[in-house]
Amino acid sequence: MKKIIQNPLALGGLIIIVAVLFVAIFAPWLSPYDPNYIDITSILLPPSFSHLMGTDGLGRDVFSRMLYGSRISLLVGFVAVGIATLIGTFLGAIAGFYRGYIDSIIMRFVDIMLSIPTFFLILAVIAFLTPSIWNIMIVIGFTSWMGVTRLVRAEFLSLRNREYILAAEAMGASDFRLISKHLLPNSLTPIIVSSVLGIASAVLTESGLSFLGLGVQAPQSSWGNILTDGKEYIQFAWWLSLFPGLAILITVLGYNLLGEGLRDLLDPKNKNQKK
Amino acid sequence: MLNYLIKRLLWMIPMLIGISLISFFIMHLAPGDITASESAFNPKASEESRQKLRALYNLDKPLMTQYSLWLKRIVKLDFGNSFASHQRPVLWETKDAKGNISKGMIQDALPITLMINLIGLLIIFALSIFLGVVSAVNQNRWPDRLITIIVFIGFAVPGFWLALLLMYWTGVTHSWLPISGLHSAGFEKMGHFEQYIDLFKHLILPVSISCLGGLASISLYVRNGMLDVLQQDYITTARAKGLPENKIIYRHALRNTLLPLITIIGLSIPGLIGGSVIGESIFAISGMGKLFFDAVLMRDFPVVMGILTIGSVLTLFGNLIADIGYAWADPRIRRGISN
């Protein structure tokens, strides 16, 4: 923790993330209006004291929608990455632990998944499942685990022949115990780093899907669909696209900075070069 | 080396079948087919006619039959024609009896996407190497931090939003650059040189937007790789010998840092031919991304399968070439493989 504070970029990222989380958690208390309250007498009002970020095409308060949207956007990020990390770690651990045949098959499967464009998988599966926020999380999760698998496998391969592992194995530790007690805890660093970076990507993916009309659907608000609604009026109702655009930018930036900072800090190679 | 190559090539066969199976079934699991497109929801179009169309396209047959029919044709490198009413060939041009040439859909779209992405990749690499080296040399000082923040902003900004802002600013407010498309209205009447300038102007925005996302990962990769190398013994030795710092960085360190980048080139091949739906829609460029997206929404199966097959073949070859290239460049691995 101390080390994070010493790294200004990581610290900045952390502050951003905490602030966004705060906003998301306390959205109901912070919102001045019901995010779905329609007032067709006040359509497309520019920002003012009564509507901090203006109103949208149905007269809804953009500020309140942004606050509630942060919940959806972050939820999509967390759950999707959670799914990807679980799948990725599981397959990577098995491949790296058992090696041989199992490893070959899993890694070829990873190669197959990597050579089918992620976007196609997302699109086809969403078309099949119909877009809802849970399906979007599942789909993003199921199409972004391959990187984690490779990382975990590589980590396991390098740890597998360490003396303490071999010793534990010789003492009759079960495979499950070896993996969960010895190998996994020592591979946490890359998993954590890639999860933090993964959240950033998932938030961006959601906004891209919204652009294509396949993201979180109305009347629920997410940053992605507020931004997409606003893009038609970019030169007129600028508040409709500026705020969600900046929110996505800042949040993704925060996760990236924190992720990179963590990578630097947790990387053993960096320890001995501290000046 | 030869054994390794043969083994890799043999592995590609089951992988290709796997890819085509997965794609085929995902595609057909999604509900609907070409006869259900929006325009067919017209009371003047009868259900009997739609059933007739379905039979013509073999869409009424069981999935396994459809797959084996498709596989049989693909082995002969026949990618078929689009199901859409224009019936254009999926891959390559065909000529009819009167000598009219129908251009292939992939034949039209792939060069455009390749052009944009290759230029983009070159720029990404050039910029990333520069930024990465500057970052590494100034580790943890302000230029390093600034560069990190900038490349991350590039990654974090929603591309279509920035694209629209830039289009408005450069195209409408100032009329510096064209807004969308690849050619101006009078392109055919321009001289050669003017045509290049025209194309160049049209490419500036799409290429810049396509670069933004990739800059962060590669420049950080170069930075971290560079930091690793700078700690190696031979660099310390070089320093001890009193070689000038510039020479150490560019001659010795950079060269070793760049080696792993070859793998990254291999891995970026799917992105090179995949194109981006969002970018292509915004800029009205008819590349692979848009072609693919439309085909998926229309359930135009031959086009979807054609693009996926071509895409995965190129990707697998790309990976193979990258691995071989890497082995070629790194003597340690070269020996490892031949053993």
Add this chain to the structure above:
Amino acid sequence: MFSKYIFLLLFLFNLTSCSSKKETVYNYEGSFNIEKGGMLIDAMSGEPSNLISMIAGDSASSAISGNIFNKLIKYDKNLELAPELANKWIISDDQKTITFYLKRNLKWADGHPLTSNDVLFTWELVTDEKTRTPYGSDYKLVDKAEAPDPYTFRIHYKKAYAPALDSWASLQILPKHILKDEDINHTFFSRKPTGSSYYKLTQWINGEKLTLDANPSSVMGEPNINQLTSRFIPDTSSQFLELIADNIDLMNINPIQFARVIPSRPDLKNKLALYKELGNSYTYLGFNLKHKPFNDIKVRQAINYALDKQEIIDGVLLGLGEPVASPYKPGTRWSDKNLHPYPYDKNQALKLLREAGFDDLNHDGILEKDGKPFAFEILTNQNKQREMTAVLIQRRLKDIGIDVKIRVIEWASFVNQFIKTGDFDAVILGWSLSLDPDQYNIWHSSQQKPGQFNFIGYSNKEVDELLEEGRTELNSDKREKIYHAFSKILLKESPVIYLYAGYGLTAMNKRIKGIESPAPPAGIAYNSYEWFIPSTLRRNEIAP
């Protein structure tokens, strides 16, 4: 590198101030003489797929092929049938035979004469089993077609078929001398057509644009504008940027652009003319009549009373739409002026629901019947206006104690998983306001099989009889009575709730002159061949 971001910041700053810009000043006002020449550029979201319209199904294709091919007859600016290739047409007394008399000296663009043989050939094509057309069924009702001489085309129906004339007003006539030995499904003609109308195709660059030039031997006379270019720009935001940068001359815009964006910007108002015309479709909330409680007419009427249609029009369309009370275009003879939409009346809605057995016994704000709360799901496809409509409906129904969920689904899935299987409670969709009043396919009780269009399961004996009668009656006055009676039952029974018919909104650069405003019932495009571009307003860079 960094400067880019400074640019960006500057730009954001710039946006808010909306700085006006330099431009060659054109004077668009004043009177201009009609001149030939010039080029008009428009934008299309999709690329046409096939210029043989009986095979293509997309609107982009028909927009282009309509400029290239002629029909026997057409709808004029008041949506009455008028001559096109045919001078006149005569309906026999038993209403089973129609004879078309073609104009003299008609020519294809290649100089070959156009005769009734071409018409016969086109009919043979569209009814051929091998032709991949979804539109053949209307023409298959023709028992016998003949071309006794080059200027006469005669068709016999087994039984009088009222929508026949409408079907002949939509069939584009194809040249026999070019297509007689071709496979219509694969012919290159679909990308290199030879027609007889105002324009001929000169260039088609895949994925980029398509250019039409005036056809000097057009059977309808030469159009004023020399060249039409359609650029394919998928994203409407990009299209709008091109429009305000003067790179395209016209596009369809949305209500916010029409009512807010353009009027608020003097520079845009100065160069763009805005046109609105009643569109060709209406949006409705349709119930699955086989599901409870929508089988109860009182429930449907209650929901109809509970919805404020004017609010939806104001909110979703910014007032740029009209309420409808029948499935016919307001202002045409088929639309009954004496029918009015259900007024917004919350108390009446509650009263009807109580009569239907719904009451809020547990005081949770949601009505129940037999212990079950009144909750249902509205499905719609990915269409911004329909989504917004759903949100407004959700709010209004909540007011009277009905819990509504909204689900938005991609089109192909929507049709196949929900519409065809009948697995839905309620949908928001649109139907076209057809020019012929026959709506047998949509409302007749026999049309409920999967894939047919009465998917809401509407079945009413009286309506069935009226629809059958209307199909065999060619006399317009008698038909009017039939369809007014039909509309009345439909409105009373509320199997669907008519929400609105939106206006088609067009923004056009003011250099295009000769447009009729306000738009006639057929819309502004009916006389696009008479539009012209004064040479003083032509732009150098794109002069032909």
